[in-house]
Amino acid sequence: MPELLTTDEAATYLRLSERKLYELVAAGAVPCSKVTGRWLFPKAALDRWVAAGLASLHLARAQPPPIVGGSHDPLLEWALRESDSGLASLPEGSESGLRRLVRGEIAIAAIHLHRLDGDNPRANIEAVAHAPGLHDAVLIALARREQGLLVAPGNPLGLSDIASVAKAKARMAQRPPGAGAQLLLLSLLAGSGLSPDALRPVKDTCPTGADVAQAIRAGRADCGVATRAVAAAAGVVFLPLIWEHFDLVMRQRDYFLPEQQKLIGFMRSGAFAGRARELTGYDVTKAGEVRLVN
Numbered sequence: 001m002p003e004l005l006t007t008d009e010a011a012t013y014l015r016l017s018e019r020k021l022y023e024l025v026a027a028g029a030v031p032c033s034k035v036t037g038r039w040l041f042p043k044a045a046l047d048r049w050v051a052a053g054l055a056s057l058h059l060a061r062a063q064p065p066p067i068v069g070g071s072h073d074p075l076l077e078w079a080l081r082e083s084d085s086g087l088a089s090l091p092e093g094s095e096s097g098l099r100r101l102v103r104g105e106i107a108i109a110a111i112h113l114h115r116l117d118g119d120n121p122r123a124n125i126e127a128v129a130h131a132p133g134l135h136d137a138v139l140i141a142l143a144r145r146e147q148g149l150l151v152a153p154g155n156p157l158g159l160s161d162i163a164s165v166a167k168a169k170a171r172m173a174q175r176p177p178g179a180g181a182q183l184l185l186l187s188l189l190a191g192s193g194l195s196p197d198a199l200r201p202v203k204d205t206c207p208t209g210a211d212v213a214q215a216i217r218a219g220r221a222d223c224g225v226a227t228r229a230v231a232a233a234a235g236v237v238f239l240p241l242i243w244e245h246f247d248l249v250m251r252q253r254d255y256f257l258p259e260q261q262k263l264i265g266f267m268r269s270g271a272f273a274g275r276a277r278e279l280t281g282y283d284v285t286k287a288g289e290v291r292l293v294n
Helices: 007-014 018-026 043-051 074-082 094-102 123-129 162-168 180-191 209-217 228-234 258-267 270-279
Strands: 033-035 038-042 067-070 088-091 108-111 137-151 223-227 237-251 290-293
Touching: 007 018, 007 038, 007 043, 038 043, 067 094, 074 088, 074 137, 074 228, 074 258, 074 270, 094 108, 094 180, 094 237, 108 123, 123 137, 123 237, 123 290, 137 209, 137 228, 162 180, 180 223, 180 237, 209 223, 209 228, 223 228, 228 237, 228 270, 258 270
Parallel strands: 067 088, 067 108
Antiparallel strands: 033 038, 108 237, 137 223, 137 237, 137 290
């Protein structure tokens, strides 16, 4: 069977009448795209749709609470307050946010994912495109952020990159498993040909980048991965490593809700751009743009 199905092929595959399939298309309930005047249905997306238990147009779902979960970010936290969106924050890490979004426990997941093969620019897109239960998701750009190594003032160990951290046996602050910064650390290790065993991790994990900075300031860690904005706020040295995409994921049906629209509209404002410049380490030229529609 081909990877892209026509309407009659998709109806047969799903064991639906073509009329019922057109009703699902009109309701935006089934993954499909219109190409040169006709509907095409990606077979892989249909498989995820069925596996997620969403084959019925009449499936009732409770409205998720107005919470932004996933990764923590200073610019996002500020925007949630200043936009008057009414959205609360529950920062627990990128992968945790996606799991909560699938379960309907949050309205938006903030993510910055990384891959061991180094294909980081498309990591967010690929993860959402293939996530079971997110066939109806939309990915919105918030910013590109600069990530790097945070070290104590004066950089006493002379660190420069992940390889130098391993060589100096520096105490590395760790983020929880599934957090975007921890995924970035694993990606950087893989790119340097190192294993996680090459590092000297600090025992207690740091929930956010600000906690990484505090651990360094308090002398409990020599270094850790976080953003330039976090380093600037904490007064520690920032050693740049990579620019990454920081995106928001939500259900297509929730995109037009007042809370989401207030936040997205604010992300396109001059005030948002000005705050990004003040915090440093952000590129918000494409804030609010759609990067993916599943």
